[in-house]
Amino acid sequence: MLVNLNTIELDFDYFDADQGPSYIEGAENVAKICADMEGKRAAEEIRAGYTEAANATSEMLDSIFGAGTGEKVMQGKKSLKLCIDILNALRESVDKQAAELAAVQAKYTPNRLARRAAKS
Template identity: 30%
Template sequence: MVINGVELELDLLDADMAEKFESECQIVKARVTDKKAYEGKSNPDAIRYQCEVVNDFFDSIFGYGTSEKVFEGRHHIGKSMEAFATVVSEANKSGEKIKEISREYMPGDATPNRAARRKHKKGRGNMSAYQGTRP
């Protein structure tokens, strides 16, 4: 994906990257919604704070220095939030790709639950039907 002219790669099909992405999104949410972080701040300082939260996200996900390349040292809340939204949108596309792959390799009634698959395969799906004939 390209954000503000900078090519970035986000591979959320990789479990480690997906885990890091989810963790960083939770950190962004917690920091942006923390009312104490805004106490005593002017509107421009609050904007800077939110931009720094997004900068930290970009540096953590894409590597240190990425935010400087993407935002060129500016604290523009519109550009920061738009860039963050672009990354989240790309993540949603990855989620759809995962669902597509799952449907391809587990068609029909297949279930990812191993215990349920084994139970069904061994014919133990409904034991009550067999209880009357057992000694």
């Protein structure tokens, strides 16, 4: 499924054996960095946190889509908002893909209650 990350369209398959786990690991890492930033007030601490989050987001994108993707999407920016926008776009794609998979599985999953009721 195509996902738009900072005007760059990429093919993201959450259920791919490489892309899915890379997304989960990367998103958890970025979320931890953001949580660690709470309460930071000094400019240097905030700058360091933004940089760490941007680097982690770039590494996650490289892990999911291949080397160089993080730089292409991040465009050299160290923006926490951009990191969050990227995570949100990926999360929305995951939710959409999960719904599509559930709909396909529902076609092939027998309704056991209905069959049991029919037997009675």
